[in-house]
Amino acid sequence: xxxxxxxxxxxxxxxxxxxxxxxxxxxxxxxxxxxxxxxxxxxxxxxxxxxxxxxxxxxxxxxxxxxxxxxxxxxxxxxxxxxxxxxxxxxxxxxxxxxxxxxxxxxxxxxxxxxxxxxxxxxxxxxxxxxxxxxxxxxxxxxxxxxxxxxxxxxxxxxxxxxxxxxxxxxxxxxxxxxxxxxxxxxxxxxxxxxxxxxxxxxxxxxxxxxxxxxxxxxxxxxxxxxxxxxxxxxxxxxxxxxxxxxxxxxxxxxxxxxxxxxxxxxxxxxxxxxxxxxxxxxxxxxxxxxxxxxxxxxxxxxxxxxxxxxxxxxxxxxxxxxxxxxxxxxxxxxxxxxxxxxxxxxxxxxxxxxxxxxxxxxxxxxxxxxxxxxxxxxxxxxxxxxxxxxxxxxxxxxxxxxxxxxxxxx
Amino acid sequence: xxxxxxxxxxxxxxxxxxxxxxxxxxxxxxxxxxxxxxxxxxxxxxxxxxxxxxxxxxxxxxxxxxxxxxxxxxxxxxxxxxxxxxxxxxxxxxxxxxxxxxxxxxxxxxxxxxxxxxxxxxxxxxxxxxxxxxxxxxxxxxxxxxxxxxxxxxxxxxxxxxxxxxxxxxxxxxxxxxxxxxxxxxxxxxxxxxxxxxxxxxxxxxxxxxxxxxxxxxxxxxxxxxxxxxxxxxxxxxxxxxxxxxxxxxxxxxxxxxxxxxxxxxxxxxxxxxxxxxxxxxxxxxxxxxxxxxxxxxxxxxxxxxxxxxxxxxxxxxxxxxxxxxxxxxxxxxxxxxxxxxxxxxxxxxxxxxxxxxxxxxxxxxxxxxxxxxxxxxxxxxxxxxxxxxxxxxxxxxxxxxxxxxxxxxxxxxxxxxxxxxxxxxxxxxxxxxxxxxxxxxxxxxxxxxxxxxxxxxxxxxxxxxxxxxxx
Numbered sequence: 001x002x003x004x005x006x007x008x009x010x011x012x013x014x015x016x017x018x019x020x021x022x023x024x025x026x027x028x029x030x031x032x033x034x035x036x037x038x039x040x041x042x043x044x045x046x047x048x049x050x051x052x053x054x055x056x057x058x059x060x061x062x063x064x065x066x067x068x069x070x071x072x073x074x075x076x077x078x079x080x081x082x083x084x085x086x087x088x089x090x091x092x093x094x095x096x097x098x099x100x101x102x103x104x105x106x107x108x109x110x111x112x113x114x115x116x117x118x119x120x121x122x123x124x125x126x127x128x129x130x131x132x133x134x135x136x137x138x139x140x141x142x143x144x145x146x147x148x149x150x151x152x153x154x155x156x157x158x159x160x161x162x163x164x165x166x167x168x169x170x171x172x173x174x175x176x177x178x179x180x181x182x183x184x185x186x187x188x189x190x191x192x193x194x195x196x197x198x199x200x201x202x203x204x205x206x207x208x209x210x211x212x213x214x215x216x217x218x219x220x221x222x223x224x225x226x227x228x229x230x231x232x233x234x235x236x237x238x239x240x241x242x243x244x245x246x247x248x249x250x251x252x253x254x255x256x257x258x259x260x261x262x263x264x265x266x267x268x269x270x271x272x273x274x275x276x277x278x279x280x281x282x283x284x285x286x287x288x289x290x291x292x293x294x295x296x297x298x299x300x301x302x303x304x305x306x307x308x309x310x311x312x313x314x315x316x317x318x319x320x321x322x323x324x325x326x327x328x329x330x331x332x333x334x335x336x337x338x339x340x341x342x343x344x345x346x347x348x349x350x351x352x353x354x355x356x357x358x359x360x361x362x363x364x365x366x367x368x369x370x371x372x373x374x375x376x377x378x379x380x381x382x383x384x385x386x387x388x389x390x391x392x393x394x395x396x397x398x399x400x401x402x403x404x405x406x407x408x409x410x411x
Numbered sequence: 412x413x414x415x416x417x418x419x420x421x422x423x424x425x426x427x428x429x430x431x432x433x434x435x436x437x438x439x440x441x442x443x444x445x446x447x448x449x450x451x452x453x454x455x456x457x458x459x460x461x462x463x464x465x466x467x468x469x470x471x472x473x474x475x476x477x478x479x480x481x482x483x484x485x486x487x488x489x490x491x492x493x494x495x496x497x498x499x500x501x502x503x504x505x506x507x508x509x510x511x512x513x514x515x516x517x518x519x520x521x522x523x524x525x526x527x528x529x530x531x532x533x534x535x536x537x538x539x540x541x542x543x544x545x546x547x548x549x550x551x552x553x554x555x556x557x558x559x560x561x562x563x564x565x566x567x568x569x570x571x572x573x574x575x576x577x578x579x580x581x582x583x584x585x586x587x588x589x590x591x592x593x594x595x596x597x598x599x600x601x602x603x604x605x606x607x608x609x610x611x612x613x614x615x616x617x618x619x620x621x622x623x624x625x626x627x628x629x630x631x632x633x634x635x636x637x638x639x640x641x642x643x644x645x646x647x648x649x650x651x652x653x654x655x656x657x658x659x660x661x662x663x664x665x666x667x668x669x670x671x672x673x674x675x676x677x678x679x680x681x682x683x684x685x686x687x688x689x690x691x692x693x694x695x696x697x698x699x700x701x702x703x704x705x706x707x708x709x710x711x712x713x714x715x716x717x718x719x720x721x722x723x724x725x726x727x728x729x730x731x732x733x734x735x736x737x738x739x740x741x742x743x744x745x746x747x748x749x750x751x752x753x754x755x756x757x758x759x760x761x762x763x764x765x766x767x768x769x770x771x772x773x774x775x776x777x778x779x780x781x782x783x784x785x786x787x788x789x790x791x792x793x794x795x796x797x798x799x800x801x802x803x804x805x806x807x808x809x810x811x812x813x814x815x816x817x818x819x820x821x822x823x824x825x826x827x828x829x830x831x832x833x834x835x836x837x838x839x840x841x842x843x844x845x846x847x848x849x850x851x852x853x854x855x856x857x858x859x860x861x862x863x864x865x866x867x868x869x870x871x872x873x874x875x876x877x878x879x880x881x882x883x
Contacts, residue, residue: 089640242665
């Protein structure tokens with residue numbers, strides 16, 4: 001829906017401080033932590049073991065990764081693991097040769113980025129460190145982040161870890177950011193040591209493997225993290241791997257194979273992978289897969305109702321949690337009605353899309369009609385969803401092809 | 412069909428191409444029912460056949476994005492991709508096009524800054540350097556030659572601002588290894604710094620690509636649409652207006668399947684087509700006019716009439732031959748508007764005048780022999796029997812002459828190689844031949860002709876046979 005003045009006013013009139021269903025992609029949603037559901041069963045994401053979580057597209061992989069990332073920084077007291085978000089399109093390119101080298105390069109870049117972001121939220125990591133360690137941190141950042149100076153400048157300009165981390169991933173927001181003066185102190189120290197960063201010639205003299213091990217040593221032995229978690233995500237985000245789970249598995253195969261070796265050294269690979277890759281990975285690298293704890297994300301209709309309601313609750317700041325609160329007296333159990341429309345496999349993204357369509361019916365009347373949710377609005381939203389779904393997922397050839405009807409517009 | 416108009420009033424019916432209609436586009440544009448859905452920050456792809464109004468929609472999106480009264484506006488960047496120089500696929504193709512897009516974004520930003528030079532003064536050194544790095548990298552420009560990337564119509568003082576940016580000594584943020592994720596992140600950051608809500612990348616006019624290598628084009632676009640990361644940047648919204656040839660491949664791409672990109676089909680209900688026609692009429696004539704005001708059919712005649720077919724009213728006629736295409740409707744409407752003007756523009760056309768125009772300006776019949784499809788105007792003809800289709804095809808293949816009923820019967824209808832001789836067992840009595848063909852011709856006229864009693868396509872030539880006219 002166009003963010004017009006009328007529609008934003010309409011949402012405000014309805015009691016929303018933001019549109020609860022505006023964002024379908026978890027990585028774009030800075031409020032994700034406010035309404036996550038179903039996370040209790042995924043403890044393997046923050047245990048000291050290599051783990052793989054499988055889910056279908058739209059099934060919550062990235063949400064789980066982000067939740068694990070945030071939980072890592074919030075919980076665990078002093079026994080904290082250092083999380084590296086290795087989101088493949090962010091740090092590397094698809095390759096079918098020299099694959100492990102490509103991943104190591106990407107991991108170094110990801111690790112450096114995450115260390116800088118971590119320091120912005122926890123300046124004490126650097127401020128409380130001995131000068132030699134401070135120097136080592138800056139040397140590492142300068143070596144592995146070609147844009148270190150630029151990123152440092154940006155952090156110094158905003159003094160906001162939230163704005164800083166959101167450059168990399170909009171949903172990457174940790175609670176309780178430090179005050180601006182602490183961030184300023186951090187930037188001052190990092191700038192002071194920056195001139196000590198090694199030149200490129202020295203980088204090339206070390207192998208990627210050696211540099212990777214140096215990074216782990218820095219994080220664990222010197223900065224005091226108990227281990228390193230590598231959160232692997234985005235494997236299907238490339239043209240070569242979209243709809244090609246075999247190519248996806250082949251690409252990350254070196255990581256799966258090295259994971260047991262890493263685990264012995266306190267580096268735990270935690271993959272968030274498409275469901276279609278599980279069996280292929282089991283067939284291709286059975287010995288490596290045996291070292292991983294595995295979990296599939298599956299959704300029930302009850303959980304999806306909770307998902308929708310938790311968003312409404314967050315968006316209304318607790319004023320209400322059901323869409324029926326917006327409705328005429330005969331409008332009830334809207335979330336249940338929406339979730340009943342969903343075909344198997346049940347996916348949160350599809351449930352959110354239905355929520356979008358319901359609110360869009362109301363917003364279309366913004367400025368010209370009443371803003372009470374009617375049964376007809378819910379029915380229209382469901383009809384539109386059915387059309388859309390059938391269009392995006394057509395039946396097999398030979399069967400009647402669906403027609404995407406133009407969306408019904410409220411009278 | 413539409414010759415260049417001598418009457419200024421008919422200009423709005425002349426070219427029927429959005430590129431030439433900017434002067435009156437706002438008056439005639441009818442937004443599709445999903446307009447609200449596409450004018451937000453979500454990425455979308457709108458598919459449409461030729462003549463359905465894709466380009467006018469793209470142009471209106473550009474206008475909407477730059478002057479829609481929202482709280483903050485998106486920067487609108489139009490992009491017409493150039494075909495790849497060589498066969499590329501997958502991530503390679505994706506990278507090639509992202510760099511083209513960044514080139515367009517950099518150029519658009521430079522043009523904008525050239526008209527708003529005070530913006531530079533409010534930028535911090537960090538942001539200035541970041542922008543200069545982006546502009547220099549993606550225009551491939553230096554201070555000497557980069558000025559050519561911007562429109563030469565800028566006044567001189569604007570050029571100096573651009574020159575300053577392109578010549579600023581900066582260490583580039585971008586290396587050959589820079590991922591598309593990083594590049595787009597930096598772009599959206601820059602847009603935020605400049606106060607833009609984000610960016611709309613509007614892409615249109617992809618039809619010429621299909622003249623070169625359709626499979627390469629669809630493959631390349633599928634690669635872009637399957638690079639999911641391209642659709643995950645808050646503030647970067649794709650608005651793609653695509654020919655329906657791309658529909659199968661893009662619908663199968665990850666971007667659409669996973670709801671990163673919302674698909675729509677540009678199609679029109681009859682009421683909307685009538686509105687499109689009437690808005691154009693109003694624009695042409697300077698007064699509000701309905702199709703009924705132009706021509707309204709008389710009452711159905713009594714059964715004694717020789718013609719038992721009701722004369723269509725104007726909307727029905729447009730629907731019959733224009734199908735669901737706005738361009739076809741307007742093309743068909745033009746001769747009636749001309750006649751209306753010729754008779755003084757003060758009264759409805761009479762039935763006689765309507766019929767005369769209908770005969771004179773009948774839309775052409777086209778038989779696609781390769782695909783065995785028949786079009787009358789923009790309407791695809793369906794429901795013909797095999798025999799009717801054979802006869803029509805034969806008439807079309809021999810449209811330069813009159814075909815005898817005998818050849819139509821034996822060769823088209825009976826599918827013999829040639830007309831049999833009298834002694835041939837396949838030979839039929841003449842009256843049987845003529846009755847059979849007369850029956851088929853009657854049914855063909857009922858299917859094709861606006862008035863079967865007064866045909867314009869399938870004409871009987873006395874003593875000779877049947878002649879198919881008004882073809883292309």
